[in-house]
Amino acid sequence: MWVIEETPPRAGLNKWLPNKYSNYAPYRYNHILGVPDIPGDANSDGIVSVGDVVWLINYLFKGGPAPNPCWKADVNADCRVTIADVVYLVSYLFKGGPPPKYGCAISC
Numbered sequence: 081m082w083v084i085e086e087t088p089p090r091a092g093l094n095k096w097l098p099n100k101y102s103n104y105a106p107y108r109y110n111h112i113l114g115v116p117d118i119p120g121d122a123n124s125d126g127i128v129s130v131g132d133v134v135w136l137i138n139y140l141f142k143g144g145p146a147p148n149p150c151w152k153a154d155v156n157a158d159c160r161v162t163i164a165d166v167v168y169l170v171s172y173l174f175k176g177g178p179p180p181k182y183g184c185a186i187s188c
């Protein structure tokens with residue numbers, strides 16, 4: 081049978097022989113499109129980096145787009161998105177500070 085493997089090192093379209101994988105049960109997870117929402121990932125690119133710091137500063141002080149969802153930018157979990165979250169994120173990224181927390185379910 082032809083299968084689409086999504087896990088490296090054999091990711092891609094591959095031909096499997098039925099007798100070799102007779103107990104194979106295919107499965108997939110639904111609704112896993114896009115990147116996961118992780119605390120601190122203000123710009124929603126899937127990683128926490130200096131780009132998120134820039135995104136937050138742009139949002140807070142330059143009228144840039146809001147983080148979506150907003151809770152990802154509430155990295156200190158005080159239920160607000162402020163300069164304190166920028167400081168928290170910089171501390172995590174460059175000073176060995178604690179990792180971003182799951183913020184409150186707030187709107188930006």
Ligand SMILES: [Ca+2]
Binds near residue numbers: 128
């Ligand atoms: Ca990011």
Ligand SMILES: [Ca+2]
Binds near residue numbers: 155158162
């Ligand atoms: Ca906060």
